[in-house]
Amino acid sequence: ACQHRLWSEIESVVKQQVAWARTGIGECGVGWQLFAEDGEMRMYRREEEVDGMAVDPLKAVHTVPGITGHEVCHYFFGPQYRYDWETTLEQMTVLETISEDTLVFLQTHKRIWPASQRDVLFWSHMRKLPNESDRDGPDLWTVVNNSTHHPDYPPNVGKCVRIYLKVCLLCQTRVDPPKDGAPLTRDNISCKITYCSVVNPGGWAPASVLRAVYKREYPKFLKRFTAYVVNQTKNKPIMF
Numbered sequence: 518a519c520q521h522r523l524w525s526e527i528e529s530v531v532k533q534q535v536a537w538a539r540t541g542i543g544e545c546g547v548g549w550q551l552f553a554e555d556g557e558m559r560m561y562r563r564e565e566e567v568d569g570m571a572v573d574p575l576k577a578v579h580t581v582p583g584i585t586g587h588e589v590c591h592y593f594f595g596p597q598y599r600y601d602w603e604t605t606l607e608q609m610t611v612l613e614t615i616s617e618d619t620l621v622f623l624q625t626h627k628r629i630w631p632a633s634q635r636d637v638l639f640w641s642h643m644r645k646l647p648n649e650s651d652r653d654g655p656d657l658w659t660v661v662n663n664s665t666h667h668p669d670y671p672p673n674v675g676k677c678v679r680i681y682l683k684v685c686l687l688c689q690t691r692v693d694p695p696k697d698g699a700p701l702t703r704d705n706i707s708c709k710i711t712y713c714s715v716v717n718p719g720g721w722a723p724a725s726v727l728r729a730v731y732k733r734e735y736p737k738f739l740k741r742f743t744a745y746v747v748n749q750t751k752n753k754p755i756m757f
């Protein structure tokens with residue numbers, strides 16, 4: 518797949534998105550506000566408008582005990598799990614399987630009154646990254662979703678307004694080995710998750726409606742998704 522038409526775009530967007538996800542909220546620049554907090558989860562956004570539309574970048578950090586970054590990315594990337602955790606999803610189609618770690622999705626999301634229904638077409642790429650800060654530590658894992666085009670599915674033809682998004686899920690596993698040299702269990706691992714997203718709603722939608730939707734939906738999504746991964750993995754061998 519290294520020669521695939523999207524390969525060079527994927528390479529550059531993944532590098533850019535991972536660098537962004539690694540930037541601590543303190544160095545992200547001014548204007549970031551904490552808008553949701555729940556236990557270890559902290560969700561920040563910055564109010565930004567493009568052509569009068571709210572496209573507020575979002576950055577969430579969360580630490581979840583008992584799971585690894587590979588497991589989080591596996592369940593986020595895999596189409597076979599998505600209906601289990603993505604509550605706003607109405608229809609999902611895999612348009613292209615570029616390689617085992619790169620898919621092209623078309624998704625329609627449930628209509629959110631008073632805005633019209635949305636769909637989104639994006640490539641999704643999952644990748645393991647070397648742990649640069651700790652060479653002996655576990656690798657990082659990431660999934661990057663980026664809007665793209667497909668000749669058979671032009672935007673805004675049917676009832677749906679096409680949205681445009683860039684999403685990065687970056688996961689860092691932490692292992693605290695048991696003192697007595699006992700084998701590792703899920704009690705000895707946790708995952709630091711950084712979720713970044715920028716969603717352009719496509720057609721016009723009132724900024725107040727969009728911001729209310731994001732404020733409600735993003736915390737719900739991250740809590741539900743991580744709980745899903747904990748539940749799916751609890752009786753399975755640890756996937757590093």
Ligand SMILES: CCCCCc1ccc(-c2ccc(S(=O)(=O)CCO)cc2)cc1[C@H]1C[C@H]1c1ccccn1
Pocket residue numbers: 603605624626629632633635637662680682684714716718722727730731734735738
């Ligand atoms: C008037 C509302 C316009 C926007 C509606 C909409 C569409 C897609 C999306 C979206 C699409 C993909 C992703 S993902 O991270 O790539 C995972 C794969 O599904 C994430 C979020 C979001 C929203 C906004 C509901 C808001 C919302 C926020 C988090 C979750 C669900 N819904």
